[in-house]
Amino acid sequence: MTSTKVIRLPQIKVACSECSLRSLCLPFGLDGEELERLDEIVKRPRPLQRSQRLYHPKDQFRSLYVVRSGSIKTYTTTSTGDQQVTGFHLPGELVGLDGVSTDEYSCTAEALETTSVCELPFFKLETLSGQIHGLQRQLHRLMSKEIIADQQLLLQLGKMSAEARVAAFLLSISARLQQRGFSATEFNLTMTRTDIGNYLGMAVETVSRQFTNFQEQAFIKASRKHIEIIDLNGIKRISGIMPCERTPQAKA
Amino acid sequence: MTSTKVIRLPQIKVACSECSLRSLCLPFGLDGEELERLDEIVKRPRPLQRSQRLYHPKDQFRSLYVVRSGSIKTYTTTSTGDQQVTGFHLPGELVGLDGVSTDEYSCTAEALETTSVCELPFFKLETLSGQIHGLQRQLHRLMSKEIIADQQLLLQLGKMSAEARVAAFLLSISARLQQRGFSATEFNLTMTRTDIGNYLGMAVETVSRQFTNFQEQAFIKASRKHIEIIDLNGIKRISGIMPCERTPQAKA
DNA sequence: CCGTAATATTGACTGATATCAATAGTTGAT
DNA sequence: ATCAACTATTGATATCAGTCAATATTACGG
Numbered sequence: 001m002t003s004t005k006v007i008r009l010p011q012i013k014v015a016c017s018e019c020s021l022r023s024l025c026l027p028f029g030l031d032g033e034e035l036e037r038l039d040e041i042v043k044r045p046r047p048l049q050r051s052q053r054l055y056h057p058k059d060q061f062r063s064l065y066v067v068r069s070g071s072i073k074t075y076t077t078t079s080t081g082d083q084q085v086t087g088f089h090l091p092g093e094l095v096g097l098d099g100v101s102t103d104e105y106s107c108t109a110e111a112l113e114t115t116s117v118c119e120l121p122f123f124k125l126e127t128l129s130g131q132i133h134g135l136q137r138q139l140h141r142l143m144s145k146e147i148i149a150d151q152q153l154l155l156q157l158g159k160m161s162a163e164a165r166v167a168a169f170l171l172s173i174s175a176r177l178q179q180r181g182f183s184a185t186e187f188n189l190t191m192t193r194t195d196i197g198n199y200l201g202m203a204v205e206t207v208s209r210q211f212t213n214f215q216e217q218a219f220i221k222a223s224r225k226h227i228e229i230i231d232l233n234g235i236k237r238i239s240g241i242m243p244c245e246r247t248p249q250a251k252a
Numbered sequence: 253m254t255s256t257k258v259i260r261l262p263q264i265k266v267a268c269s270e271c272s273l274r275s276l277c278l279p280f281g282l283d284g285e286e287l288e289r290l291d292e293i294v295k296r297p298r299p300l301q302r303s304q305r306l307y308h309p310k311d312q313f314r315s316l317y318v319v320r321s322g323s324i325k326t327y328t329t330t331s332t333g334d335q336q337v338t339g340f341h342l343p344g345e346l347v348g349l350d351g352v353s354t355d356e357y358s359c360t361a362e363a364l365e366t367t368s369v370c371e372l373p374f375f376k377l378e379t380l381s382g383q384i385h386g387l388q389r390q391l392h393r394l395m396s397k398e399i400i401a402d403q404q405l406l407l408q409l410g411k412m413s414a415e416a417r418v419a420a421f422l423l424s425i426s427a428r429l430q431q432r433g434f435s436a437t438e439f440n441l442t443m444t445r446t447d448i449g450n451y452l453g454m455a456v457e458t459v460s461r462q463f464t465n466f467q468e469q470a471f472i473k474a475s476r477k478h479i480e481i482i483d484l485n486g487i488k489r490i491s492g493i494m495p496c497e498r499t500p501q502a503k504a
Numbered sequence: 505c506c507g508t509a510a511t512a513t514t515g516a517c518t519g520a521t522a523t524c525a526a527t528a529g530t531t532g533a534t
Numbered sequence: 535a536t537c538a539a540c541t542a543t544t545g546a547t548a549t550c551a552g553t554c555a556a557t558a559t560t561a562c563g564g
Contacts, residue, residue: 076404079492086407101397126389130382137378143392145353147399152328154406155338158453162521193542201410203522208543224530224542414551445512455552460513476512476560 015039020181024092025066026120026142029134037128038135043119044068054095054109054117061099063119067091070115071190074098075198076107085199087150088112088191090173091180094146096122112190157200160239165200166210167239170220174229185229214238267291276344276431277318278372278394281386289380290387295371296320306347306361306369313351315371319343322367323442326350327450328359337451339402340364340443342425343432346398348374364442409452412491417452418462419491422472426481437481466490 016027016039027035043063047070048054054065054072072089086107089095099105100122129136153172157165178184189196193211197204214220219235221228229235268279268291279287295315299322300306306317306324324341338359341347351357352374381388405424409417430436441448445463449456466472471487473480481487 084407084411086403097396098400100395101393101400106400126385126392130385130388133378133382136382140378140395141353143352143395144349144399147396147403148350148353148358151338151399151403151406154403154410155336155451155453157410158406159336192540198411199407201407204542205523205544206521209521212543444510456512457514457553458551461551464513 014044016042019068021066021068021092024179026135026138028138030132030138034132034135037132041121041124041128043121045117045119047114047116048111050111050113052111054111055099055105056108057104057106059099059105061096061103061105061122063121064094064096064100064125065109065117065119067093067095068116068118071112072109072115072117073112073191073195074107074109083198085191085195088173088195088199090176093176094142097143097146100143162200162202162206163210163213164239165202166196166207167214167235169196169200170227170229170235171239174232185232187227188225189227190225266296268294271320272433273318273320273344278387278390280390282384282390286384286387289384293373293376293380295373297369297371299366299368300363302363302365304363306363307351307357308360309356309358311351311357313348313355313357313374315373316346316348316352316377317361317369317371319345319347320368320370323364324361324367324369325364325443325447326359326361335450337443337447340425340447340451342428345428346394349395349398352395414452414454414458415462415465416491417454418448418459419466419487421448421452422479422481422487423491426484437484439479440477441479442477 016022016025017032017035019025019027022028027038030038057076067089069091071091072095073085074087074089074095075083075085077083086098089109095109095117096105098107125135125139129139153168156168160168173187173189174184177187191199193207194204197207200207211220211222214235215222217234219229219231219238221230268274268277269284269287271277271279274280279290282290309328319341321343323343324347325337326339326341326347327335327337329335338350341361347361347369348357350359377387377391381391405420408420412420425439425441426436429439443451445459446456449459452459463472463474466487467474469486471481471483471490473482
């Protein structure tokens, strides 16, 4: 930084219409004029640095956020002071839904790396979605998708061995990244092993052992945060094995 | 039944305005005229008998349902044919949200006992909620509440001992029933132990042992489905104990 | 009323995973 | 470069909860 003169990049128009996540995000299915109206209410705050928070529990709920780049973890803090990681949020995913029902956020949203988001003032969004039917539909889709997907994963986890859980976790990340145009087989896990263990409900040591285990079986190459999936099908196979379940026969 | 003559009860008007669940349900906050418009789109199908289904996976998504009385379990069926119970739904709770994001239901909704529901054709509901802001707001609240509450429970379960999980489950049922004006300390569990175990991710035998355990410690009286909570605080204490967690210190 | 099937309970045994403990690698500040 | 703090890995041991097996209880159809 030898000069105080700021080099102005040609002003990049940050707009939904230019966004690569458009098809996964709220604008999906909207026409040009509708998109413009949505754009008017979308704010784009400055990027968060690692460990900066987007909101805290008890903060008044005003906005939903969509991750544009980077990643965010959300967690609650129990009365005894320990964290419960409630989710990891990748580009194109919504953050803030925990505030909708009570008008205040119930968890902390913290950037795992430098992260930029779009801010959607929720009440403006509601108003607008009352006027643009496609937006309302898409909002509902996103809301339920976000939460249902999580729920499915969590429920499955309950029945899985530690091995299967870690495999399922890797697959979840992999699939979500792929949907967003990233590699499905090579990525960085931005969260710590502790976060993963916390989220999956197992000890850090167990997470670590599973990574080692997968590596020894040549399913993945793992070097700290950097993960390369060598045998995606192998991982899928492992995640599918549910060692517990008997045969709860469906009634006719 | 000595006579074939049907005794006609004075036609009871089934309307949102008369419903005891009003304050927990969609009508919350609506005025008389708005309530009437909502009432116009609400259908009230004949009650389901035990083990009858409300919908199946792949059925086209058309409606949300609110349980009026009785109870419903939802479950998915894995490729290997076994069930994964995804939730239990008590009076005033929504069923069908799993269909919103993909336009087809992803699980089976099955009555655990004789159960009556209100049917809310979703697309009419969307249209109407575009016109009645209070309805839109309440719909969003309910959608997120339903799902977030579940998620919180499931996440916590991941970290809890079997004992704590069963305790938390009982508390969840108890609290939800209380909100609906039922007793918080005495109720029937309409689902089987197998269902509970499936939902909580543990073996039936373990569920059974925990019930026995709680009974021996005089926290509850349990006779099959019938549960009486003697020491609610005791149960709360147990559910709060999280034997795993270390102290993941929040960063400053 | 009886017999069959479904559901629930209890006991014995075993294995997966948490816990404790020690070490090693990484990151960032001075 | 050095140190401290954090993060990750690995090993040894204990324990919780799953599995298998047997029995008890309830529900239901004939």
